Amino acid sequence: MPGARWTGGTFTLEAGVVVNESIASSAAIDADKMQHVYKPGTGFGFVIGGTPTTREEIVFVASQAGTIRGFGALLYDTGTSTSITFDLKKNGSTVLSGVVTITNATADRAVQAGTLSTTTFAADDVLSIAMAVSSSTGAQGPFAFIELEENQAP
Secondary structure, eight states: OTTEEEETTEEEEOTTSSOGGGSOTTOOOOGGGSOEEEOOEEOTTOOTTOOOOOEEEEEEEOSSOEEEEEEEEEEEEEEEEEEEEEEEEETTEEOBSSOEEEETTSOTTOOEEOOBSOOEEOTTOEEEEEEEEEEEEEEEEEEEEEEEEEOSOO
């Protein structure tokens, strides 16, 4: 059988052999055998037309250890004189190598990705996103998000 081998008394399948269609909907696979992916975000309490002011929001409290896959931020409208930074924090300390800065030169609704310097978290870690506003003339609708993966049942 391609993609499978017997070694002693162990039958092993190679990666990619078992796909979604291979598993019956009634299989009842335990949640702790699956990856749990989340994409929590925040608009910091502002509507799309709202002018941003400095704020920080808790967006996730970890149930289990996991991995931060990514971070991004955007403004619905970057305005005419804007300088806003976004920072991702774990238990109050940044996990980015530098904040994400959005200015009026940034395209409207263009996601700006952060560069992660720390990618792991533990159970009970608190992840927050901070937005610091230096200038926000005409800026509207801030939004920031993280992409996370927990490898155990929530």
